Amino acid sequence: MAQQLVDLRDVEFVIWEQLETEEMLKHEKYEEFNKKTCDLIMKEARNLAIKEILPTMSIGDEKGVVLKDGVVTTPEEFKRPFELLKEGEWPGLRVPPEMGGQGAPQVVGVCANEYFMAGNWPINCYTHMGNGAAWMIQEFGTKEQKEMYVKRITSAEWGGTMLLTEPDAGSDVGALTTTAVKNADGTYSITGNKIFITNGEHDLCSNIIHPVLARIEGDEPGTKGISIFLVPKILVNADGTLGERNDIWCTGVEHKHGIKGSATCSMTMGAKGKCIGTLLGKEKEGMKIMFMMMNEARLGTGLQGLAYASGAYLLALNYAKERIQGRDLKDFAKRDAPGVAIINHPDVRRNLLKMKAYVCGMRSFFYWSTQIGEKNEYLSDKRDPLQSAYFDLMTPIIKEYLSKVGHDVCVEGMQVLGGAGYTKDYLAEQYTRDCKICSIYEGTSGIQAQDLVGRKLGAMKGQAFMKFIGDIMATTAKAKKMKGLEDIAAQVEALAAELGKAAGALGKKLGAGELKAAFAHSLPFLHAMGDTLVAWMLLWRAVTATEKMTDKVKKKDEVFYDGQIKTAQFFIQTEVPVTMGKIAAVIAGSTAAIDIDDAGFGGL
Ligand SMILES: Cc1cc2nc3c(=O)[nH]c(=O)nc-3n(C[C@H](O)[C@H](O)[C@H](O)COP(=O)(O)OP(=O)(O)OC[C@H]3O[C@@H](n4cnc5c(N)ncnc54)[C@H](O)[C@@H]3O)c2cc1C
Secondary structure, three states: OOOOOOOHHHHHHHHHHHOOHHHHHHOHHHOOOOHHHHHHHHHHHHHHHHHHHHHHHHHHHHHOOEEEOOEEEOOHHHHHHHHHHHHOOOOOOOOOHHHOOOOOOHHHHHHHHHHHHHHHHHHHHHHHOHHHHHHHHHHHOOHHHHHHHHHHHHOOOEEEOOEOOEOOEOOOHHHOOOEEEEOOOOOEEEEEEEEEEEOOOOOOOOEEEEEEEEEEOOOOOOHHHEEEEEEEOEEEOOOOOEEEEOOEEEEEEOOOOOOOOOOEEEEEEOOOOOOEEEEOOOOOOHHHHHHHHHHHHHHHHHHHHHHHHHHHHHHHHHHHHHOEEEEOHHHOOOOOOOEEEHHHOHHHHHHHHHHHHHHHHHHHHHHHHHHHHHHHHHOOOOOOHHHHHHHHHHHHHHHHHHHHHHHHHHHHHHHHOHHHHHOOOOOHHHHHHHHHHHHOOOOOHHHHHHHHHHHHOOHHHHHHHHHHHHHHHHHHHHHHOOOOOHHHHHHHHHHHHHHHHHHHHHHHHHHOOOHHHHHOOHHHHHHHHHHHHHHHHHHHHHHHHHHHOOOOOOHHHHHHHHHHHHHHHHHHHHHHHHHHHHHHHHHHOOOHHHHOOHHHHOOO
């Protein structure tokens, strides 16, 4: 069976049935889109991903990238899919027309990216990563900067990066030492070294625009003194043509656990004293500006985790339908009974349904949150602060939960394949290795958890969190009136109530200044909130499916909808009790991890 990457029927269910996106298409900004055009775009993304991108996934893993004389060469096989994505204007699919994009509804672009990422994430990254820089320039750049860079980046003619990390400034960005000195012509000379820079140098674009965090000489230490500069690899003439090579160079590429086709570069700036950049926004506003891009990147990382999980699940599912091993349990006493596909074994079925539940729950969560931001920031004349806070509340959970659970799902996928899953004959092991990065870059798990508990939960006096609980309760109230959903609705209601208590317990500790005691439980709390979101999304799916199960439903759809209801039942009956235990531990608030003496950890 051919490898599938994303279940398109499932995506269509989320977009058209669960989220009822057709209503949104009535907005004037989407007058060129209707359900039919959106469906066509998504099918085309699937074709491209399966036929052109997926075949390069293991090649990227085997060949990696090569650095020679300051030039990074990507595998030859990457060139064709890169050009196809560029020519097809896929990087600009969900970018507004004023930035050179096609202005498609966000979920359509998300679906395309889910496919491309599951097909070979580095290719998607080489074509799409620049969008973050383009958004930032569009929002904070001068007229000249916008005209010079935005459209060239969103078309993937030029690449875009983000240069934050330094050897002694990782999670602690404020510790950076890269400096900037103002020149007489208003430009800045940049000096410093950055590490771990994705796409810092490669051969797929004719130029690369680097947003660089640096401190103007004399500005205060810490994040408050940081500014941001646009540093092109090749300086750009006033008429937009390429000029002299700028003094920013790749000095090394990392040899990594996964995503080996992605160039992770060490960069040096100003070795010859000639690295020129222009200020983006105002001096000392670097962190505020970069946060816009980092938030985008964090959402993208969550989608990356979901995409790997989706690919890994479908790979395991197909394998389980084909691999013959053992007899059916009903024939356990018959020695001559025929062998059956492993999907018939209860433990394999449990594993597959667990994977499906997480993939479906995470997909609904991601697509739903995307629309919160889209409605509030793109389709409304005025931003609603509560909706902004609601979207912000979801960002660290998307980033961390989809990364962590995406990886867990990949591991389960390897298990379904048995020994074959541990070999390079299948993509299961590559998905697992590639996925691990998601919980490390763009702010590690611990940093996301601190952001959630330290900043987002209490934002607007906790109103966003209260809205979250209220929205869950609206779904449970509806589900309680539906035959077959009453019990699981009650379980989700109880889960949300307990999560609320855990949030209260952490808030109390923070209020009392017991920061360490609170942060020791911040990541388990984030994961419990993610589980709650998945439970809610699956219940919502079950409600939608139940509504569709009329007498007129076609057999194929009936099986699909019934699958939604069974998935919700499975997750809420088997995973939610575990989450309840995790929440109880957060509320109990053990301080052992804080109290233990450093020497008590053991070692030398
Ligand atoms: C493949 C790859 C691509 C990358 N791409 C880019 C890029 O394009 N641009 C860029 O600028 N950077 C990039 N990075 C860097 C990445 O963002 C950092 O590695 C990451 O932020 C963590 O920093 P660090 O590696 O220095 O780890 P550290 O900061 O040393 O963290 C080590 C551990 O300590 C924990 N920790 C650290 N500080 C705290 C704290 N205050 N509270 C609680 N826990 C803490 C962390 O959670 C982590 O578990 C990339 C990294 C990799 C591996």
